[in-house]
Amino acid sequence: MNASKPSSDLNAEILALKKERDAVILAHNYQLPEIQDVADYVGDSLGLSYRAQETGAKTILFCGVHFMAETAKIINPAKTVLLPDLDAGCSLSDSCPADMLRAFLESNRDKDYYVVAYINCSAAVKALSDVICTSGNAARIVSRVPQDRRILFVPDQNLGAWVTEQTGRPMDLWQGNCHVHVEFTRESIEKARAQYPEAKVVAHPECPYAVRLLADEVCSTEKMVAYCRESNAKTFVVVTESGMLHRLRKEVPGKVFIPGPTDNCACSDCRFMKMNTPDKVVAALRHGRPEITLTENVRRAAEAPLLRMLEWSR
Ligand code: 13P
Ligand code: SF4
Numbered sequence: 001m002n003a004s005k006p007s008s009d010l011n012a013e014i015l016a017l018k019k020e021r022d023a024v025i026l027a028h029n030y031q032l033p034e035i036q037d038v039a040d041y042v043g044d045s046l047g048l049s050y051r052a053q054e055t056g057a058k059t060i061l062f063c064g065v066h067f068m069a070e071t072a073k074i075i076n077p078a079k080t081v082l083l084p085d086l087d088a089g090c091s092l093s094d095s096c097p098a099d100m101l102r103a104f105l106e107s108n109r110d111k112d113y114y115v116v117a118y119i120n121c122s123a124a125v126k127a128l129s130d131v132i133c134t135s136g137n138a139a140r141i142v143s144r145v146p147q148d149r150r151i152l153f154v155p156d157q158n159l160g161a162w163v164t165e166q167t168g169r170p171m172d173l174w175q176g177n178c179h180v181h182v183e184f185t186r187e188s189i190e191k192a193r194a195q196y197p198e199a200k201v202v203a204h205p206e207c208p209y210a211v212r213l214l215a216d217e218v219c220s221t222e223k224m225v226a227y228c229r230e231s232n233a234k235t236f237v238v239v240t241e242s243g244m245l246h247r248l249r250k251e252v253p254g255k256v257f258i259p260g261p262t263d264n265c266a267c268s269d270c271r272f273m274k275m276n277t278p279d280k281v282v283a284a285l286r287h288g289r290p291e292i293t294l295t296e297n298v299r300r301a302a303e304a305p306l307l308r309m310l311e312w313s314r
Helices: 007-021 033-038 045-054 066-075 098-107 138-143 157-167 186-195 209-214 221-230 244-251 278-287 296-312
Strands: 023-028 041-043 059-063 080-082 114-118 131-133 151-154 200-203 235-239 256-259
Touching (some): 007 278, 059 066, 066 080, 131 138, 138 296, 186 235, 200 209, 235 244
Parallel strands (some): 023 059, 200 235
8 A cells, every 4th residue: 555545545455455355443542533534433532442342343443552452452352353453552551560470479478468460561460450441440440349359450550540539449550651651740841821811731540640730621632622622622632642632633623732742752652552553544454464363371361351341430
């Protein structure tokens, strides 16, 4: 596929290939605008998990990062799950390797941890967990954990701290974080506030404490759409990955969305999310690869905490 093809040609090609392969395209809110525009569904990790569970299509082309496509495969072992670029990983997921978590749990057996894993982790880490959560349901999930159990929350220390602020439930936090969200600082957001005094600041819970404190709203990417639509404000500083701006501008017309700045940069890209391109989307549909594969042992062990999450958050 030629990158310079007009978008109508691209759309027609993708539509034809989708039919041929009986495929559905699921895309995360951080994907490139051209990819969001050809997807059947665009959303956050929670919405995407439900769509992956519900789809009747034989093939899921997952435009997001590796752990998201893996999640779709965990709950759909009989389907073909494609990811446009297999190297589209996640720095947060990488900050909690399964062997480190296993060793930690073994050396802390006496604590009998109930492991709550944020969905941004590998299938092998999910397999070691009791329940999964996303930024959209984390407080609800944590509040359902039996009161007599001590919680280990992996891998995001910022999201974990935010959940404790919301629920009052103390948790031991794995010290992982996301390379995009830790770049936002108190100084960078204070500057944006001074520049746009009329704006509401909306931030993702993966941001550090000082940034969350400065925000008018802290929520998942999906809830950002609802918040901005329902708010009386006309201008918003959006403190998360840049892909979010496309969805907001499209679905909340007539309002102004400013990318949250960091100390070095006016807008933030996740280098993994941006590895997927329209060319790679077409190639994946045409050739039926790269495909996500999992050993049945890991898949089965990862499925239980994931299904528990889907049930608890309904
Ligand atoms: P959401 O589930 O809020 O979309 O977040 C996913 C993510 O990777 C944030 O960095
Ligand atoms: Fe992972 Fe951060 Fe990219 Fe989200 S934005 S996929 S947490 S590296």
